[in-house]
Amino acid sequence: MNYPNGIKKNIINNTINYKNRGMTLEEDLNITNNYYLENNIAYIYKKPTPIKVVKAIFENNNRVIKEAYYSEPSTTDYNGIYKGNYIDYEAKETKNKTSFPLSNIHHHQIKHINNIYNEKGICFLIIRFTTLDKTFLLPAKDFLNFINLEKRKSIPLDYIEKYGYLIKNNYIKRVDYLEIVDKVWRL
Amino acid sequence: MNYPNGIKKNIINNTINYKNRGMTLEEDLNITNNYYLENNIAYIYKKPTPIKVVKAIFENNNRVIKEAYYSEPSTTDYNGIYKGNYIDYEAKETKNKTSFPLSNIHHHQIKHINNIYNEKGICFLIIRFTTLDKTFLLPAKDFLNFINLEKRKSIPLDYIEKYGYLIKNNYIKRVDYLEIVDKVWRL
Numbered sequence A, B: 001m002n003y004p005n006g007i008k009k010n011i012i013n014n015t016i017n018y019k020n021r022g023m024t025l026e027e028d029l030n031i032t033n034n035y036y037l038e039n040n041i042a043y044i045y046k047k048p049t050p051i052k053v054v055k056a057i058f059e060n061n062n063r064v065i066k067e068a069y070y071s072e073p074s075t076t077d078y079n080g081i082y083k084g085n086y087i088d089y090e091a092k093e094t095k096n097k098t099s100f101p102l103s104n105i106h107h108h109q110i111k112h113i114n115n116i117y118n119e120k121g122i123c124f125l126i127i128r129f130t131t132l133d134k135t136f137l138l139p140a141k142d143f144l145n146f147i148n149l150e151k152r153k154s155i156p157l158d159y160i161e162k163y164g165y166l167i168k169n170n171y172i173k174r175v176d177y178l179e180i181v182d183k184v185w186r187l
Helices: A009-012 A026-040 A107-118 A140-149 A155-163 A175-182 B009-014 B025-038 B107-118 B142-148 B157-163 B175-185
Strands: A042-047 A052-057 A062-072 A078-082 A084-095 A100-102 A124-128 A134-139 A154-156 B043-046 B053-060 B060-069 B078-082 B083-094 B100-102 B122-129 B134-139 B153-155
Touching: A026 A042, A026 A078, A026 A084, A042 B053, A042 B107, A052 B053, A052 B060, A052 B083, A062 A154, A062 B053, A078 B083, A084 A100, A084 A107, A084 B078, A084 B083, A084 B107, A100 A155, A100 B053, A107 A124, A107 A140, A107 B043, A124 A140, A124 B043, A134 A140, A134 A155, A134 A175, A134 B043, A140 A155, A154 A155, A155 B153, B025 B083, B025 B157, B083 B100, B083 B107, B100 B157, B107 B122, B107 B142, B122 B175, B134 B157, B134 B175
Parallel strands: A084 A124, B083 B122
Antiparallel strands: A042 A078, A052 A062, A062 B060, A078 A084, A100 A154, A124 A134, B043 B078, B053 B060, B078 B083, B100 B153, B122 B134
16 A cells, blocks of 8 residues: 555555545645745745754764654744744644644744744644544634633534634645635635 | 864864854854843844754653754844844854855755845854954845855855954854844844
8 A cells, every 4th residue: 555655654554545536635735835945935944843852973983873762843834924924823634523633733833923923923733634624723712712711622613613713625726725824824 | 182172063064163252153142142131132042953862761750862864044044023023043163264154054044044134134154263253244135135146155255254244253242143133123
C-alpha cells in the first residue's frame, strides 16, 4: 500500500484521514500556501517542529543527534505575511463528529494566540472534521472567548459553525482560507 | 569556570564571545524581546531550530528520537508582530573585524528574506561584530542589493556602516532594535 506523505505521521497521532482525496490538512495547506506564494498573494509557511536535543555527537565531522524529544509546541504551526499583515494559525484535524477536543491545543499555544491577538495580528485556527469532510476557520477572538468563558474540554461543532467559517474546497487552492480572512478582517 | 548559557553553543560554532558582559547576541535578544512583550510593545519570538528526524522509536510510551540532523535553515531565526506589522530578522555574530562572511546566511534564507521583502514585511539582519563590540541593523533591501550586485563572499564593514544602523547598547533593553525600526520604516 502506498501512503502519501504525512499519512504515516497522522496514524501515529491517532488521527487518520482517508477522506478529501487522501490528502491530510497539512498537505492541502502546503499546496494552498505554495499557490499563494507563486501568485504573489501571500507568503505563509510552516515553522519547524520544536525538538529538544539531549545528546549530540560528532561523527565524520557532522553533528549527529543521538537523543532528542518532541517538545510541547509553544507557538502555532504556520505564520507569515499577507497584504503586509502578520498572519498566524494553528491547523488541526479531528476524527470527532460533534466537537473539537481542546487537548489538541497546548497551554503555551493559547498564550501565543493571545499574544498575537493583543498585538493585533491576524490569528485563527483551521479545524478539519475529517469524518464530516468539513474545514472551518475559527478566529482567535472566538476561540479565546470560548476558552475564557467555558470550562469544557472540547469546542462543540455548533459553536464552530456559529462563530467560525466553512472553508470551501477548491481543486487548485485546496483550502482557500484567505478568501475568508479578507471578509472577516476586511482587507 | 562558569559559562553563561549559550556560550558553549558558540564554542561549537567557532564564534566565542567574551565581550558585552559575557552575553551572546541570542541572550541579549531574548532579554530584549521579553522586555518588548512584557511592556506590550511587540511580540517577537525565536523559531525552533529545524531538525531532520531520521529514526524515532517508542520507549515507555514516549517517542524518542535516536537519529537526527540539524537541517539547513530555510527561514530566519526570529519573527513576530510589531504595531500590527510582520517583522522578521536573522541575528548573527562574527569575530571578524572588517567584514561579515556571507557563509553565515544560507541560500534558502536569502530566498526567505526576499519573499518577506516582496510581501512588504519589515525584514533585516542584526549583525554583531563581537571583537568590535558593535551591533548593526542592516535592512533587507540593502542586504539584497549587496547580494544581487556584488559577487563577494562577505559584506565589508564599510558597507554595513554606510547602509546599516548601529544599535545602541541599553542595559534594560540590551539591543533596542525597534528604536531603529521606527525610524527606518517610519512607524
